[in-house]
Amino acid sequence: MNEPIFIARQDTLEQEILPAHWLSQYKLFGEESYTFQDKEIWKRLCMSRAAANDRDMHAEALEEMLTTFSAEHTGKWMLTVYGMDAAVLEGLATMAAVAGNGTAMAAVAGNALLMHAITNSETAMRAIANSQTAMQRVANSATAMDAISGSKIARGAVQASPYYNSYIKENDMAIAKLVVGFANLESARYSGCAGMAADSTAMTAVAASSTAMTAVAASSTAMTAVAASATAMGKIAAVDAALSKLAASTTAMDALYARKKQMKGGSASKSGKFIILEISQSNAFNTSKYGYATLSDGSKPDWSSYLAKYAFFQKYPKYATYMLNDTDSDDYIYYFDIASP
Incomplete structure (x- = not known):
């Protein structure tokens, strides 16, 4: 008795068997493959689950969706691969529109696989960085921020965003x-x-x-x-x-x-690691008779012109290892104690 002949259903052939074959060809032969050369096949591969679920192909497929193909294709791809609700995707013409849609961005920000793909796309990250809605969503999503943190493209886009101060900083x-x-x-x-x-x-x-x-x-x-x-x-x-x-x-x-802490009193002194924050206005500088500070490089710079709040450290951005107050009991130094904040 003859064995039954397997005939694949058309939907199985187009959705599973052919995309897997095209992916194999592309991974073997790259841009020389007929998969890449035939743009209709390339489009169908990029829209497939085979591409979306392949670690090496995923980001490339998403990049193609966002930059080359129509909004309809991109929406269908996201719907098919990530199970996003069709109503969410309806009417979203571009990635910028996705970024500006709170419901869509909430779904995107919470999806680790999609966020990792997006963070490797300059086009997608520009859209997110330029959208107040998108920046608000990613800033409040640990999943999204983990993906952004791991991508140089994404970090740069987020830091340059006009909404960085509002939502990230x-x-x-x-x-x-x-x-x-x-x-x-x-x-x-x-x-x-x-x-x-x-x-x-x-x-x-x-x-x-x-x-x-x-x-x-x-x-x-x-x-x-x-x-x-x-x-x-x-x-x-x-x-x-x-x-x-x-x-x-x-x-x-x-x-x-x-x-801040305060060192006060005539000829008071302190050793350790300190950032000098402010010096009283009448605190006289003299390394042999009055007050001074020894910095980490061994220098003892004249503080006479840098007594105001932050002025000394801004002029000499090193920590002090020793501080001496002048002989007047009402003079002081405000400092930050590095070892014991």
Whole structure:
């Protein structure tokens, strides 16, 4: 008796068998493959589950959807692959429209696979960064911020967004994940700035990264957490460039000033690691008779013209290892204690 002949249903052939074959051809032969050369086949491959579910092909397929094909195709692709409600996608003509639709963006931001694909697309990330609705949604989604943190394209787009200050900079979770991303660290373990500040490894990397320190110094939320942590401040103090970022930011200096301590009294002195925040107006400088500070590089710069709030540290952005008050009992130095904030 003859064996039955298998005949694939047309929908199975077009939705599963052929796309898998096209994908195999493309992965073997790249742009020389007939899969890529035949643009109708290429479009059908990019719209398929086979492409969406392939780790290597997923981002490329999404990029094609967002930049080349029609809105109808993009909507159907998202609907098919991610199970998004058809009513959500109806009428969304471009990625910019998706970004501006709160319901759609909530679904996108919560989908790790889709967010990872989007964060590797300059087109998609520009649309998100330029949308107030999208920025609000991603800033409040740990899934979205983890994906953004891991992508240089996405980090740059978000930092350049006109809505960065509104939604990212002072969002505890969002800024923490973005900062550790700038430092090339895994962001998923940090739910906020306190966890980042307490992690010695993380803060070593953050302090060494100019981009990360710029973001930290500009954020009151991040700086408040950092200023409260001896671990974080110790790592920052070890890097002159990181201290310079603090000195250049009023936001950062205000956070340190909020935790200031005072050394007061005639000829009072103190050794340790300190950031000098303010020197009383009549505090006379003289390394042999009156007051002075020894900085981390061994210098003892004249503070006479830099007594005002923040002025000395902004001029000499290094920590002090020793401070001496002048002989008048009412003179003082306000300082930030790095080892014991």
